[in-house]
Amino acid sequence: MSTGPLDSSPVPDYAALHRLDGRRLVLLGAGNGIGRQSAHALAAGGARVLCVDVDGERAAAVAAETGGLPYRCDVTSRDGVRDLFREAPGLLGGPVGGVVDIVGAARYAGLSELDDAGWDWHFDVVLRHAWLTVQYGGEAVAAAGGGPLVFVSSVSGLTAAPLHAAYGAAKAALMALMRSAAVELGPSGVRVNAVAPGVVWTPRVAALLGDEGRRRNAENAPLGRVAETADIAAALYFLASRLSSYVTGQTLVVDGGVGVNFPYPTMGGDQ
Template sequence: MNDLISGGTPDYLSLLRLQGRGFVVLGAGQGIGEQATHALAQAGARLLCVDRDEELARQIADAVGGVPCVADVTSRAEMQRVFDTARQHFGRVHGMVDIIGVAGIKALSAVDDAGWEQQFDIVLRHAFLAIQIGGEMMAADGGGSMAFVGSMSGNRAVPNQSAYATSKAALHHLVRCAGVEYAGRGVRVNAVAPGYVRTPRLNERLDEDAWNAIGKVIPIGRPATPAEIAGPLLFLASDLSAHITGEVIAVDGGAGSVAAFPDVKFAASKTPTP
């Protein structure tokens, strides 16, 4: 880190390593969370593996030598317990990676009050609690990094995802605001915004025809794997991203850069006859 600040040539690989640092992973049990947990562990982090499902929390903790933790992190008391547990085990919390978020897929006209509130609890409220509780703890202990999983639907209108997309858009802005607010206290706050990812949950809902159709509108030609989202999360957790905060990085195979217009053929322009 000193070489980064002084302008010398750093050991770049060492900046990726998280040797001995304590990290909390929210939603560690499967999909992107499982792969992010493995990525952090391979970089040397000590991990508190948080999931609502006790069996999933135990399995991933066993796989990476971490500590399992079962919690409903939409509760302030539960989120406080998560970070207190991490500090007790690791002495200090250096960072957090948060994958939690479930998409309610239905037309906006079909979303009732309870569904709207549940969507915002799952996506936004827990992130607010994580930043307020975990961010304050990290700031008091010397700084750290927080990386969230947003969504391409928080940047673009996606059919039948209005409630989910709005909650993700709010998460993106919370990340920007928190990144600026905590920057002077040594805590970086960032997010990645994936497009479609072949997670276990989506694999249950989409068949191969649907995946093939999705791949056709992604410039790279296919949806992401969970590991391809875990890589950028590791980058944001590490000192390689030391000068990045308040950012939402698209990891969508280029889908967000494509205009949704048909590929039409234009007639050749004609040179006027004098």
């Protein structure tokens, strides 16, 4: 039962908070999978999207699908990321209002097999681009008056699995970076968050696991299915929209409930 004074606070236009009309966003890793779906989601919300990928042809293809603009960039390169955010306002026709960064990949190996090159590769592909994005993208978004920086982490950075040591360590570091960035950039109106997916049925994962892998992972999820790339794009959209205007420094886990499904066997009978 409600008690105390009657609430008379203004009621916002929640539908308008969901929209991205007039927003200019930079999407890193737009060329495939989660990136492509994210480009569609952001564009459908009304945003003008700069579709960035290391593969220029894929960037151009996704930009053509979504009415965005293509940009080829190696986002593990400091010069590349610096130039990207210097050029983005001119390409987008105004200040950068936010960044969505889905770049990342894994090469699975046991700890005893992992060499220096494999370790360094993971921290380049998974973490370095995020650090550079915080530096240059955060500065650009702050100069525009604030907005979101949204990253894709992984449940591998929150839990553990065989062959995931380097990948998981880099994803855990990304989340630590995100939290520090949220604290440092918050006074400038920049919100910094991450989405941590579990297994997502990207083209790469489909090729790796096949139909049997999909079946086993679906059985492991309380929701009874594997995540589609659109599921992750939807979570990224939320964190990029003004519906999440008071959310920063957080990791949103999108794993179909796998992480909360404590692995006791199902008990039957009267037990």
